[in-house]
Amino acid sequence: MKNYFAILGISIVLVGCGSAKPTVDDLAVSNPIETALDLTAVNNDRVPVTINPGRFTTETVTYRLPRVVQGNYSVSDFGKYIDDFKAIDYNGNDLATTKVDDNTWTITDATKLDKLQYYVNDTFDVETVGGIGGEEPFSPAGTNIEVDNFVLNLHGFIGYFDSLKNAQYAVDVTAPVDFVRTSALEDKGTKVSEDGKSMTTSYFGQRYFDITDNPMMYGKLDVEEFMVGDIKIVLSLYSPSQKHTAESLKETIFKMMEAQKRYLGDVNSTPRYDIYLYLSRGGENDPKGFGALEHHTSTVAVFAENESPESLKDALVDVIAHEFFHIVTPLSVHSEDVHYFDYNKPTFSKHLWMYEGVTEYFAQHFQVYEGLRDETTFYNTMMSKIVTSTQHLDDAMSFTIMSENVLDEPYASQYYNVYMKGALIGMCIDILMRNESDGNRSMLSLMKELSAKYGKDKPFVDDNLIAEITAMTYPSVGEFLKTHVEGDLPINYNNYLGLVGLTIGETQVETNYIFAGGQNIIFDGDQEIGVIFFSPMALNNSFWKAQGIVAGDIIKKVNGKELTLINANDVIRGMFEWKEGDEITMDLERDGKPVMIKTPLTKAYAAGESIVEDENATEAQKAVRAAWLKG
Numbered sequence: 001m002k003n004y005f006a007i008l009g010i011s012i013v014l015v016g017c018g019s020a021k022p023t024v025d026d027l028a029v030s031n032p033i034e035t036a037l038d039l040t041a042v043n044n045d046r047v048p049v050t051i052n053p054g055r056f057t058t059e060t061v062t063y064r065l066p067r068v069v070q071g072n073y074s075v076s077d078f079g080k081y082i083d084d085f086k087a088i089d090y091n092g093n094d095l096a097t098t099k100v101d102d103n104t105w106t107i108t109d110a111t112k113l114d115k116l117q118y119y120v121n122d123t124f125d126v127e128t129v130g131g132i133g134g135e136e137p138f139s140p141a142g143t144n145i146e147v148d149n150f151v152l153n154l155h156g157f158i159g160y161f162d163s164l165k166n167a168q169y170a171v172d173v174t175a176p177v178d179f180v181r182t183s184a185l186e187d188k189g190t191k192v193s194e195d196g197k198s199m200t201t202s203y204f205g206q207r208y209f210d211i212t213d214n215p216m217m218y219g220k221l222d223v224e225e226f227m228v229g230d231i232k233i234v235l236s237l238y239s240p241s242q243k244h245t246a247e248s249l250k251e252t253i254f255k256m257m258e259a260q261k262r263y264l265g266d267v268n269s270t271p272r273y274d275i276y277l278y279l280s281r282g283g284e285n286d287p288k289g290f291g292a293l294e295h296h297t298s299t300v301a302v303f304a305e306n307e308s309p310e311s312l313k314d315a316l317v318d319v320i321a322h323e324f325f326h327i328v329t330p331l332s333v334h335s336e337d338v339h340y341f342d343y344n345k346p347t348f349s350k351h352l353w354m355y356e357g358v359t360e361y362f363a364q365h366f367q368v369y370e371g372l373r374d375e376t377t378f379y380n381t382m383m384s385k386i387v388t389s390t391q392h393l394d395d396a397m398s399f400t401i402m403s404e405n406v407l408d409e410p411y412a413s414q415y416y417n418v419y420m421k422g423a424l425i426g427m428c429i430d431i432l433m434r435n436e437s438d439g440n441r442s443m444l445s446l447m448k449e450l451s452a453k454y455g456k457d458k459p460f461v462d463d464n465l466i467a468e469i470t471a472m473t474y475p476s477v478g479e480f481l482k483t484h485v486e487g488d489l490p491i492n493y494n495n496y497l498g499l500v501g502l503t504i505g506e507t508q509v510e511t512n513y514i515f516a517g518g519q520n521i522i523f524d525g526d527q528e529i530g531v532i533f534f535s536p537m538a539l540n541n542s543f544w545k546a547q548g549i550v551a552g553d554i555i556k557k558v559n560g561k562e563l564t565l566i567n568a569n570d571v572i573r574g575m576f577e578w579k580e581g582d583e584i585t586m587d588l589e590r591d592g593k594p595v596m597i598k599t600p601l602t603k604a605y606a607a608g609e610s611i612v613e614d615e616n617a618t619e620a621q622k623a624v625r626a627a628w629l630k631g
Contacts (some may be wrong), residue, residue, distance in 0.1 A: 001071045001140070001356070002322035002419070012310060032168035032204070034400060035158050039175040045145055046083060046119035049157055053113070053164060061110040065103045066155045066343035069141055070213055071293050073348070073406045073415055073565075076137035078156045079103030090114045103159075103344065120157050122147075126287045138583040139302040140288035144278065149219035149238045150175070151278055153300065155212040156187075160343070169205040173200050173216070179223040182236040184274045184298040185214035212343075215294045217276045219316035222246040228257045232272045236599045239279045243305055244312060249277075252313040257319055259370035263362075267448060275320060275533040279305035290315075292323045296331050296456075299323035308577040317372075322363040330355040330367050332451040339459035348407070349462050350400035353485050357422020358443060361430070364423065368629055375629060379502070379611035380509055382427060386493055387609075389420040397489045399425070425485060428496040429477055431628060435499045436474045439627025447471060500625035501617025508542075508605045513575050516540035517606030523555070523572065530565050531555075543604035547597050550590060556586035 004276055034052040041048050051063075056157060065079035079102045087095040087105075089112040098106045107113055112372035123142035136142070137156070144151035158171070170188075175181060177192060177199045185269040204212050222237040224246035236378065237246040273589040280286040282304055301323075330338050349355070368378035389395055396413050399421070402411040430443035449472060454460050455584065460468070466486065470478025484491050494503055509517050516522050522538035525531065536551040537542045555563050563571050578584065580601050588595040617625075 001073075001138075002291050002319045017294050032170040033161075033164065034170045034172075036155055036172040036548065036562070037152070037174070038097060039150055039173065039179070041174075042145060046126065046144055047150075047157065048119055049115070051116040051158070053116075053167075056110040056113055056163075058163065059108065059110055061107050061113070062100075062467060063105050063107065063116060063159050064162065064344055065159040066212070067103050068343060068346050069137075069153075069155050069409075070341050071295070072138050072141045074138065074412070075407060076141060077102045078123075078137065079159075081123060081143070081156065083119040085116070085118040087116055088114050090549065091149075101410065117254055122151075123156065124151070124287045127286075127288050138291070138293070139278075139280075140291060140293035140300040142287065142289075144287070146219070149221075149278070150219060151238075151276070151300070152216035152466065154215065155343075160208045160211075160212050166207050168207065169211055170580075171203040171205065172200050172473075173203070173218070174200040175218050179218050180223060181216065181235075182215065182221065182223060182234060182276070182415060183273070184295070185210065185216065204422075209341075213297075215274075215276055215295065215298060215300050217278075225249060226254060228254060229261050231257070231270065233257060234272065234274045236278065236412050237277045237279070239345055240281050241305065242265040244309065248309060249313065252316060253320065256317050256372070257324065258367055259372055260321060260324055263366040263444070264328070265448075267332075267451065270297040270327065272297060273324065276300045277316075281305055290561045292319045294323035294326040294331075296327070296590065296614060310579070311577060317367075318363070320364070322360055325359045325366075325516045326364040327353075328362070328447050328451065329358060330353045332456050333447060333454055334456075335461055335462040335465070336459040337462060337505055348404055350403045351462065351465055352403035352406065352418045353399045353422045353425045354465075356427040357424075358447065360419045360423040361426030361443065365427070365430070366541050371631060376425070382424065383504070383509075383610040385420040385424055386504075389417055389424065390490065393417045393420060395421070396488045398488045399485045421491075424491065424493065428480060428484075428491060428493070431496045431499050432476050432480060433473060434624050434628045436476060439624050441473075442628075447539070462510075476577060497611060498614070499621065501614050501621035502611050502625065502626055503611045503614045504609055507513070507610045507612050509610050511541060511579050511604050511606045513541070513601070515571060515606070517608035520606075524569075525565055525568065527565060530608035531563065532568055540606050541604050542606065543602060545601070547586070547599060549597075552590075553595065554589040555586060556589055556594075557585070559585055589605035 031054045033054070036050040036472065038048050044626040065082060067077055068075055083095060085105055087097045087107040089095050096108045100106055122145040123137045124139065124144040127136050127139065136180045136628060141153055142151070143153055143156035171185065175198065177189065177197055181201060183203060185205060188204050190199050193200050205214065209620050217238065219238060222245055224235045226233050233253065235250065237244065276298065278287065280288070280302060285631050287302050290303050299320060301319060305314060307315065331503045335351065337347045337349040364378065364381055368371045368375060393416065397414060402414055405411045406415055426443055433441045433443060446469065466478065466481045469481065483489050497503055514521060516537045517540065520537050520539055522535055522544065524535040525534055533553045533555060534544065534549050534551055534553045538549055539551060546631055557563060558571050561571060578601055580603055582601045584599065584601060585598040588597065
């Protein structure tokens with residue numbers, strides 16, 4: 001999963017794989033559980049669902065919707081979105097049911113049970129902050145029910161019986177005949193209704209995991225299919241106002257995934273990969289948690305529709321690259337906690353540093369390794385992670401303890417560090433392995449070795465992983481993991497950067513027109529008089545300093561649009577889209593007098609620390625650096 005870092009806040013974004021350990025009841029199951037969703041019969045913004053499990057031989061059975069889904073390290077409680085839950089016997093009569101908790105129902109007289117029927121509300125409608133620290137599911141794990149679009153993360157619609165966790169599933173989805181439909185789940189054929197207005201598509205899943213691992217999207221979609229090597233990429237886009245098209249994004253995704261395949265080399269890949277991209281209008285009932293959630297052969301992503309084409313492409317490269325790299329871990333390398341996932345009472349692995357951190361490191365490193373960005377950009381990205389991790393998050397917290405307890409405080413609020421310090425852990429191990437092997441071994445080669453040893457069907461024992469990695473690599477790697485991952489000692493990054501002739505030093509860092517390096521925003525506000533003004537930090541931004549602004553200048557208008565506390569987020573967010581060469585105007589008030597700025601945009605820089613080349617680097621250190629960055 002990957003969360004997208006946005007202005008004035010963090011909209012976060014994660015992983016899973018697995019199956020349930022078989023039980024005696026499971027092994028007796030031979031007929032698939034028949035499930036049906038009817039998108040043509042939406043009632044009060046709810047989709048009707050029917051579940052036919054076949055005959056039970058026990059008097060009481062339990063049915064659940066997931067409390068937690070794989071790849072999303074927070075509580076989702078999908079049962080909260082179920083209405084009018086009914087159990088019906090073979091004579092059409094209601095059976096007694098008891099709602100045990102938000103996600104669980106028990107049915108008595110289960111030997112008489114014919115089917116379950118209920119309605120499902122979507123989660124997009126109720127989002128406040130997209131599930132980030134809130135009570136609703138994170139947007140890419142959520143569901144949408146609209147006239148022209150349905151986001152069908154099936155874990156929000158279809159549950160499981162405790163006694164049938166390994167049962168097969170037959171899924172029928174009925175929708176208007178003119179809907180475009182895309183799914184990563186196995187398609188078993190379609191049937192058009194007698195009146196020609198609707199079409200039912202039948203799908204099949206070997207087990208409940210396949211239901212949760214294969215999302216769908218239905219509606220007025222823009223779909224592009226193309227090949228990247230031997231992988232068929234299916235990009236399904238919903239852009240409400242058609243501001244963006246799948247065709248316009250195709251080339252960016254092609255180049256990105258082509259580079260990823262080169263980077264991964266002989267890592268086994270899927271023959272098909274689906275990208276479901278939902279663009280949010282930003283309204284009251286629209287999703288607000290921007291980012292993506294990965295699956296074995298697909299990812300669901302949510303972003304803002306009002307982003308510029310360039311900004312959206314940049315976000316896709318950052319986020320979708322992260323999701324695709326999850327085919328390495330945890331999809332190919334994972335522990336028993338992931339493999340035998342309990343959707344109601346999950347336990348969590350100690351190794352989020354690897355699942356999310358190493359994945360995020362790969363998503364950044366491959367871009368410099370494959371020539372998609374230069375070294376300075378890569379250094380600045382990793383430096384921003386150092387700053388965020390050491391200055392804004394708890395840098396003295398054991399990563400393994402945080403991972404095991406990620407749903408609980410004080411650990412839950414530190415989850416974002418998996419994308420910061422987790423990626424830096426990957427970087428340090430990569431450098432250590434390059435240094436120990438004269439540039440021949442790396443973090444990626446280690447993950448390939450682990451993948452060959454385990455693979456998607458064989459989990460490792462959680463408590464044994466660090467010892468195994470130590471045995472497979474070098475004592476220095478084992479000491480690093482014990483000290484900085486199991487232990488709580490902060491990392492001195494210069495110790496590892498020095499191995500490749502780099503250091504943290506003062507430099508001019510390219511920035512945008514809103515920040516003065518890092519997360520130092522250049523605006524401030526006065527709620528009493530309702531104004532936004534330049535803060536003293538603005539003088540650290542080379543562009544604004546060159547315009548002669550003064551700390552305290554009140555901003556009246558931006559490109560002719562009045563700026564107030566009420567619309568500040570929208571106006572300032574729009575400044576993210578500014579690019580070099582654009583003509584801009586800004587009306588200011590200074591000491592009660594008007595001041596006008598009218599100028600083309602030039603690049604903006606800020607003084608700050610970043611990763612730079614050490615002028616005293618040895619030839620040996622430079623050689624290891626070259627192997628690290630270019631192979």
